[in-house]
Amino acid sequence: MVDLIPLTCVIVDDNEMSRLALEHFVALTPGLELAATLPDGLAALHFLQTHPPVDLLLLDIEMPHLNGLELIRILPQPLPAIVLVTSHQNFAAEAFELPVADYLLKPVDYVRFLQAVQQVRDFWPRAAAAPAPIADNANIFAKVNGRLVRINFDEVFYIEALSTYSVLVTATHKHIVHVTLKSLEERLPFSHFVRVHRSYIANTHRIDAVDDHQLVLGPYTIPVGKLHKAELMRRLAPL
Known part of the structure; x- marks a missing residue:
């Protein structure tokens, strides 16, 4: 049996039953390993500023004084993996712009909770067993639809953010992987991939033209x- 990397976590929710x-x-x-259970965003901010970093933050969105989205924006770096917990199916638009793992x-189902924890283990840099994806020259094994798929990154034109997912776009395929664009950017071992927009990473070897507002790949x-x-x-480095 493989030993799991221990993950310390903090629960933040103003509802006692949810906590x-x-x-x-x-x-x-x-x-x-539970490090703390806290009733609101202000208590969480104080705890995270005054204690050693934790690996996982289970965070309610709607709380008085300081809501979950506001808390994420002012948390000290480096951020833990963050799993938002909410009563609303339609998340606030700004939630999709934040570095959230899931x-x-x-009411939270335990099976779904386990899936979120596994997503953190698979893809969040501080929680993952390996510091980077498995790479061999231009190839990386990425988890797509629950299985490892070999992707030749020489063939990837660009990578696009899609909520907590990223889309790897080639000439013939769009591979959807459950990892945030920020996390993928940190873990890619290739120097020719560069962030060109908050929602895009481009393969510079595939760029045909650049103008003021867009790239042609x-x-x-x-x-x-x-x-x-x-x-x-x-x-x-243009001439």
Whole structure:
């Protein structure tokens, strides 16, 4: 049996019954160690600023004084893996722009809870057993639809964020992997992949043209963000 890497976790929810349910799930789950259970965002902020870093934050969205999304924006770096817990199926639009590993809908089902924990173990850098995906030259094994698939990154034109997923786009396929764009960016072992927009990473070997607002990569066109344009041009080193 493979030993699991211990993950320390913090529960933050203003609903006592929700906290108790999550505490029970944590106690049932091998490899999870509860560091604290906190009733609101302000208490969580104080705890995370004054204690050693934790690996996993189980975080309610709607809380008084400081909600879950506001807390994420002001948390000290490096961030733990964050799993949002909410009563609403329609998440706030800004939630999809934040570095969140997964979302759980209340009332939380234990099987779904285990899936979220496994997603954190598989893809979040601090919780994963390996510091990077398994790579061999241009190839990486990525988990697609529950199985490991060999992807030749020389063939990838760009990578697009899709909520907590990333889409690897080649000439013939779109591989959807359950890992955030930020996490994938940190773990890619290839220097020719560069962030060009908050939602896109481009393969510089595939760029055919650049203008003020977009890139042309073979048959595809993707936007270039103002904040990323200077770094892109530095990496391309135009004559």
